[in-house]
Amino acid sequence: MADASFLHALILGIVEGLTEFLPVSSTGHLILAGDLLGFNDERGKVFMIVIQTGAMLAVVWEYRRRFAAALAGLASDPAARRFWLNLAVAFMPAALLGLAFAKLIKALLFKPVPVALAFIVGALVILWVERRGHRAPRVEGVEQMTWRDALKVGVAQAFALIPGTSRSGATIIGGMLFGLSRRAATEFSFFLAVPTLVAAGAYDFYKHRALFVPADLDVFALGFVTAFVSAFVVVRWLIRYVASHDFRPFAWYRIAFGVIVLLTAHFGWVDWAES
Numbered sequence: 001m002a003d004a005s006f007l008h009a010l011i012l013g014i015v016e017g018l019t020e021f022l023p024v025s026s027t028g029h030l031i032l033a034g035d036l037l038g039f040n041d042e043r044g045k046v047f048m049i050v051i052q053t054g055a056m057l058a059v060v061w062e063y064r065r066r067f068a069a070a071l072a073g074l075a076s077d078p079a080a081r082r083f084w085l086n087l088a089v090a091f092m093p094a095a096l097l098g099l100a101f102a103k104l105i106k107a108l109l110f111k112p113v114p115v116a117l118a119f120i121v122g123a124l125v126i127l128w129v130e131r132r133g134h135r136a137p138r139v140e141g142v143e144q145m146t147w148r149d150a151l152k153v154g155v156a157q158a159f160a161l162i163p164g165t166s167r168s169g170a171t172i173i174g175g176m177l178f179g180l181s182r183r184a185a186t187e188f189s190f191f192l193a194v195p196t197l198v199a200a201g202a203y204d205f206y207k208h209r210a211l212f213v214p215a216d217l218d219v220f221a222l223g224f225v226t227a228f229v230s231a232f233v234v235v236r237w238l239i240r241y242v243a244s245h246d247f248r249p250f251a252w253y254r255i256a257f258g259v260i261v262l263l264t265a266h267f268g269w270v271d272w273a274e275s
Helices: 006-019 026-037 042-062 064-072 078-109 112-131 147-161 167-177 182-207 214-241 248-267
Strands: none
Touching: 006 026, 006 042, 006 214, 026 042, 026 112, 042 064, 042 182, 042 214, 064 078, 078 112, 078 147, 078 182, 112 167, 112 248, 147 167, 147 182, 167 182, 182 214
């Protein structure tokens, strides 16, 4: 890969793993990091598929027993069937809207300044949700969710088609707004990442399959492993974090990050590529 290096793979793999499941937008971070590293061409976009797959597999590995039990009970266990039905229902809104508007969104919004604005707007939503306070949650655990709960979370996830919004942030905050406990919303966000990232990765892989060449395997492998390891650490940490903390620190981080990008763009301190 002419434009890539092992250092780029290492940096981007860490960025993906650290941000995929936090409410800070992995796509936004990758767009900005890719611009800074000069790694935003077509092969760079293929590399993003690989590292997102690595991050997604971290969730599969962490919850492997739960996924295995749900698969084993699909034919006989109503709870297992409800689990898969909820994932399918929650997946559909973003999938349908993504197919309809993906090209338009990428053409207009996959740029640093729109991403920075989405960072700030998303932060304000998080602060509003946290400030309004929370009644006792109606749904304490993922196993108690109905298909209607899943659909509401799926609609919230669709907002994450706007880069910089954050898929995990939209699903977690949306879930909390709709009556899920902080832990249930966070865990369901993890589970929903699996079909969402698999579908997005498979679609992008099909479109860009000609760009996967053997010469890139070593760089891809490094990014994949780095994303997997860093995402695995974040998933375990976040479940402990939400037991006793809210998401306001992430909101302030988003605001600071977005303002920095806007200032550097306005004053020309960083030559953000319009890619």
